[in-house]
Amino acid sequence: MTTTGYVFHPEYLWHDTGTSAGLLPANPTAGVQPAMHVENPEAKRRVHELIHACGLLGELMIIEPRRATVAELTRVHTETYVQHIKTQSELRRGGGDAGDGFSPVGHGSYDIARLAAGGLIELVTAAVHGDITNGYALVRPPGHHATADAGMGFCLFNSIAVAARHAQAELGLARVAVVDWDAHHGNGTQAIFDDDPSVLTISLHQAGCFPPDSGWTHENGTGDGTGYALNVPLPPGSGHAAYLHAMHQVVLPALDRFAPDLILLANGFDAGVFDPLARQMLTAASYREMTRLLVGAADRLCHGRLIAAHEGGYSPFYTPYCALTFSKNSPAPPPTSPTLSPLSSPATPPNPSPPNNKPSSARPRNSCPASRRPSRPPEKRPHPRDDREHEGCRRHHRDPARRGGWADYSAFIHVYARG
Numbered sequence: 001m002t003t004t005g006y007v008f009h010p011e012y013l014w015h016d017t018g019t020s021a022g023l024l025p026a027n028p029t030a031g032v033q034p035a036m037h038v039e040n041p042e043a044k045r046r047v048h049e050l051i052h053a054c055g056l057l058g059e060l061m062i063i064e065p066r067r068a069t070v071a072e073l074t075r076v077h078t079e080t081y082v083q084h085i086k087t088q089s090e091l092r093r094g095g096g097d098a099g100d101g102f103s104p105v106g107h108g109s110y111d112i113a114r115l116a117a118g119g120l121i122e123l124v125t126a127a128v129h130g131d132i133t134n135g136y137a138l139v140r141p142p143g144h145h146a147t148a149d150a151g152m153g154f155c156l157f158n159s160i161a162v163a164a165r166h167a168q169a170e171l172g173l174a175r176v177a178v179v180d181w182d183a184h185h186g187n188g189t190q191a192i193f194d195d196d197p198s199v200l201t202i203s204l205h206q207a208g209c210f211p212p213d214s215g216w217t218h219e220n221g222t223g224d225g226t227g228y229a230l231n232v233p234l235p236p237g238s239g240h241a242a243y244l245h246a247m248h249q250v251v252l253p254a255l256d257r258f259a260p261d262l263i264l265l266a267n268g269f270d271a272g273v274f275d276p277l278a279r280q281m282l283t284a285a286s287y288r289e290m291t292r293l294l295v296g297a298a299d300r301l302c303h304g305r306l307i308a309a310h311e312g313g314y315s316p317f318y319t320p321y322c323a324l325t326f327s328k329n330s331p332a333p334p335p336t337s338p339t340l341s342p343l344s345s346p347a348t349p350p351n352p353s354p355p356n357n358k359p360s361s362a363r364p365r366n367s368c369p370a371s372r373r374p375s376r377p378p379e380k381r382p383h384p385r386d387d388r389e390h391e392g393c394r395r396h397h398r399d400p401a402r403r404g405g406w407a408d409y410s411a412f413i414h415v416y417a418r419g
């Protein structure tokens with residue numbers, strides 16, 4: 001039985017990033033119209049609402065966040081930096097910044113950022129104590145760009161790093177792996193653990209996007225940590241197949257070799273196809289499949305302990321559908337839904353398929369490699385034609401009587417793609 005924990009708090013939506021004009025500072029005197037800052041509460045508010053409206057809240061174990069203490073934060077950040085965020089957050093009229101000019105600190109954001117880091121700590125603690133198997137923290141502000149002594153790219157405290165250190169210092173875990181599939185390089189997390197072989201960091205991101213010159217493959221860690229930082233910079237336009245290939249070729253083998261006691265996930269949805277801050281082309285189905293693979297790794301390696309922190313994801317329209325893939329247990333998801341992926345679903349599809357070869361309506365449609373061949377490393381899987389397990393799926397694709405509903409778009413796309 002899998003139990004998925006969920007951390008959310010209205011205060012996360014009160015982190016006030018003010019106005020901007022896209023990535024430019026708004027400047028009314030120069031005619032640059034102010035708009036909502038791109039890292040505003042809307043996308044995450046809508047994630048929470050969709051989880052609620054789908055009836056999934058009741059299936060999650062709600063974990064109450066608390067504020068991380070200064071002692072917990074300074075396992076990762078310098079005291080001077082923590083004090084800087086506190087001071088900036090006390091400015092009454094906003095305008096505070098964490099360091100790079102792109103990381104607004106609103107009035108009161110110090111406490112909200114502590115609540116984000118503390119939410120991660122509470123989820124990790126619940127997983128290690130066995131109260132939950134895995135979990136999802138829908139937090140703001142984000143954290144993965146924040147280094148020990150500087151905020152960056154909308155990030156104040158590096159919540160994942162704080163939670164990793166807490167797991168080691170207080171919960172007795174030896175090795176922690178951080179997977180980061182936000183579209184931007186997880187440079188802060190990498191820098192914090194750069195010389196530390198007890199924390200493996202793996203970042204998949206759009207090459208050279210943000211920070212602009214960061215996250216190249218030669219960045220592998222330093223000193224004792226050499227080999228314990230991995231970067232997969234993917235060209236703009238990379239989509240489902242590229243990310244799945246990276247998961248199979250890099251992420252999963254590295255996790256297997258490292259054998260972590262806990263996997264933390266910097267779960268950015270800004271690699272989604274509609275995101276304004278990157279040019280990657282993932283869909284909800286991509287996130288669903290990548291999640292399924294990580295759940296499988298966590299089940300194999302560390303009692304299922306996979307804790308995700310929401311990072312980027314700026315399309316208020318699409319992010320919620322991507323994020324829904326993290327919600328637990330919709331017992332009978334419509335077979336045509338590309339999104340409703342329980343964290344608790346089996347990591348591998350049932351094997352063998354039903355003896356009568358009826359296409360299983362319980363099996364999510366997009367789990368069939370026959371429709372997504374490029375996403376699998378060919379040397380590791382039998383060719384779909386030779387794979388009897390998927391005979392039912394192929395029939396499903398061929399049989400016109402079964403047409404109807406959303407899933408058949410994938411069949412059409414498959415046909416079009418082959419010309």
Ligand code: 9RB
Pocket residue numbers: 023024102145153154182183184210212268270277311312313
């Ligand atoms: C500008 C610069 C950025 C660009 C992207 C992000 C994404 C954050 C995220 C944050 C700030 C620079 C406008 C540098 O989602 N992380 O996961 N700012 N970019 N210089 N200038 C002028």
Ligand code: ZN
Pocket residue numbers: 182183184268270311312313
């Ligand atoms: Zn991002």
